Amino acid sequence: MSPTTETLTAERILEATEEVLRRHGPAKATVVDVARALGVSHGSVYRHFRTKAALREAVTQRWLDRASGRLAGIAARDSDPETRLRDWLSALFEAKRHKAGDDPELFATFSVLTGENSQVVDQHIADLLGQLTEILRDGVARGVFALDPAVTARAVFDATGRFHDPFYAREWGRPGIQAEFDAVVDLLLRGLRATGGPSKTS
Amino acid sequence: MSPTTETLTAERILEATEEVLRRHGPAKATVVDVARALGVSHGSVYRHFRTKAALREAVTQRWLDRASGRLAGIAARDSDPETRLRDWLSALFEAKRHKAGDDPELFATFSVLTGENSQVVDQHIADLLGQLTEILRDGVARGVFALDPAVTARAVFDATGRFHDPFYAREWGRPGIQAEFDAVVDLLLRGLRATGGPSKTS
Known part of the structure; x- marks a missing residue:
């Protein structure tokens, strides 16, 4: 199953973000890394979280x-x-x-x-x-x-x-x-x- | 009064060390700085504290x-x-x-x-x-x-x-x-x- 066949929810983005943070560390992890891990464009991620800061805040929460x-x-x-x-x-x-x-x-x-x-x-x-x-x-x-x-x-x-x-x-x-x-x-x-x-x- | 006229005690060395640490920070402070502040040779300091580590330990204590x-x-x-x-x-x-x-x-x-x-x-x-x-x-x-x-x-x-x-x-x-x-x-x-x-x- 390709990841793109699933609906892109905020929860899926947060899961992927946590995994990217774990892998790359907080200094290096980017929104592009998250998008790549999900097989989507970074624009799709930004539709759920308007900034990188908002995404980091949500994953912390x-x-x-x-x-x-x-x-x-x-x-x-x-x-x-x-x-x-x-x-x-x-x-x-x-x-x-x-x-x-x-x-x-x-x-x-x-x-x-x-x-x-x-x-x-x-x-x-x-x-x-x-x-x-x-x-x-x-x-x-x-x-x-x-x-x-x-x-x-x-x-x-x-x-x-x-x-x-x-x-x-x-x-x-x-x-x-x-x-x-x-x-x-x-x-x-x-x-x-x-x-x-x-x-x-x- | 020149500082060298006073007896060089461990207490005077520790006082000077604290002042040197305050001025230079813990990364940069050296035994030579301490000796200079006291107007003595660094050998005189080492007679009281055998190593830089011993001096730092004593000042912490x-x-x-x-x-x-x-x-x-x-x-x-x-x-x-x-x-x-x-x-x-x-x-x-x-x-x-x-x-x-x-x-x-x-x-x-x-x-x-x-x-x-x-x-x-x-x-x-x-x-x-x-x-x-x-x-x-x-x-x-x-x-x-x-x-x-x-x-x-x-x-x-x-x-x-x-x-x-x-x-x-x-x-x-x-x-x-x-x-x-x-x-x-x-x-x-x-x-x-x-x-x-x-x-x-x-």
Whole structure:
């Protein structure tokens, strides 16, 4: 089957772009490479993505969204909020660790791309913070957690940065990293519990 | 007064080295530059530091030790362990923030040097973890904190990385960073409190 017999969708272009980025690296990959990989003209690619920058932004977004979809599913569960928070943080760490470990070249490529597309990254982080806030709000509603959900979501995200910020990727393969993750999460969960300190009765 | 009239001590060499590094940058600074700044022969410098690498290592150590001395003083105080822990974490953040903000070129220089001297950095982190463990152990002894001091010291250090890891230096000048720091420390202190969760009665 020739690739040109398939309909050229944005999704197919993004798939091909990711493969071209993996092969050529972020510095050398061009729209012409993407078009060639798909067996189409570069004009066809530009009909979906008006500039090379727009294409790079979209592929970065797709890469980041891949993890957040699964995480959104965990955040929306009806389970005990403590378990849900632990599962969510574990899934975030797992997703990042797998991305970094399974395909280090693609991970390095996307480290460059996320540096170029800070708005996309900011939106990704806002999405994740929204999911965390949702879990914490539910915990407060059930009387399991105390503290302001939005402020605390940010604190939990910041406090676990070592286990999701790509800057730390080189440490994720170290022995002991899982125990370090568990120790941080245990400590945070203790802090979140409604019995964890003087309750605010204002 | 000519500089050669003073006794050439290791400390004077390290001071001059820091100044030379600031002026020339870590890539270009040489032992000859240091000797020239002191008005001595490079042989005199080598009598104190046998290699250029040894000199760079020593100046890195001095830079790192500058903060940890003050922190050691806080860790050794006889005050309430909660206040002491909060003061210690604040002083660490303050010291790093000042280093990064007051003299960004020197900070960038030392970012290169710490990258070259990972053993010195590891020892610095071990020192800081030792101080944290000391505070937590005292807190446990007084019945204020629960949890294993050494494991928890590591968790507290990891959870506050955003506020001391030089990688995050560019974020330390942002508005809101102090509130984010406070939120993380509040959450950690809640977690540390002996009433923060089910006590271990094994």
